[in-house]
Amino acid sequence: MKPPVFDYAAPVSLAEATDLLVRHEGDAKVLSGGQSLVPLLNMRLARPAILVDLARIPDLDWVRADDETVAIGAMTRQRTVELSREVQARHPLLHAGLQLIAHPQNRNQGTVGGSLAHADPAAELPALALALDATFDAVGPGGARSVAAADFFLTYLTTALAPTEILTAVRFPTLARRTGWSIIEVARRHGDFALAGVVASVGLATDGAIDRARLVLFGVGATPVRAAAAEGLLVGQRAEAAVFARAGARAAGDLEEPLTDVHASADYRRDLARVLVGRALAEAAARARAA
């Protein structure tokens, strides 16, 4: 339970950092808060030749919020965003999601960018990014580029970032008016990774019918999973329990084989997803009515 030997570099600019990643391509890991990486090192599940620590690079720790977007520098601590009054006021869904990440003691150190680049399929931030159509900003040896959330998460712990690229910021659009939201998950203990979880948003037309819906499930696949067919079943329907139940059944039925591990079987995760989608939609619709 101690890390293997590795080299360590603490570059002071993004250019220096990407140079290091190019020089050690495939053997380097980027260190951000370390809340996922250091446990993996302790358990020797990761054996990089060198860690490239982003802590000394300026301008990666900031939060900017306006009516349309909450933009966050990649090295911003999760707890900083959670406690931001601006974020609480403008993006209650993002605020609620952050509170579900592990424990305050982890969020004090863990970063928003680190969690997203790590891309654990049971983690909250990747699911929120997909549900909100977030945009990722990255810098590599070829310059800067942006990637849409729909193209970012490729498979387990794997993103569209090249090994030589560094995530610098993420931009989360805020929710439209008359839109309600929900993020719920079931974990063995509070703070554990979710066995299954759901991010839902529901927009209501003036006649009370659902005019837009977004459903993203997490903990049930190799990436966060958008339940597009279930979303399609909701639009134009009344916001009521039978409709939500049908969407839950469809979302669960459409899942490719969810993970079976010591914590839960694939069948259990699928059934959990079905139930949680129904609950999340009911909560989101109630918030939309109150909005």
Place this chain on the structure above:
Amino acid sequence: MTVNGERHEADVEPRTTLVDFLRGTLGLTGTHVGCEHGVCGACTVLWNGKAVRSCIMLAVQADGAELKTVEGLADGPTLHPIQRAFLEKHGLQCGFCTPGFMISVYELLSRTSTPTDEEITDTLGGHICRCTGYQSIVEAVHVAVEKMRTK
């Protein structure tokens, strides 16, 4: 880095975790090593005023930081109000998890002098205790709040 107000300088192997540095190099064995993957909370220390897991933080990540460990709570022979509250309310039995609990409570009470029950639960939720059943720890936090208010 500065630990409990005292400056320390050392060369460390990059793979040294902060908790191993504190215990092995500085001899501050009050901070305990439990699960070593950031779940149990026994290793919690204050890093620039924030409670963090020192078992999943590398010592090099604390370069230049200001740290406080359980050894830094008491003022000489006078226990900190949080320590007295744990003692009075039997907020510990074997004591293995206690240093971590007290550091997290310290962070909470330095942020607010009137924590809500929800904030207390959220703070303590980041720690595992296998003896007390937690209720006496919750009571100790309430008593610590009182003591620090009347101090």
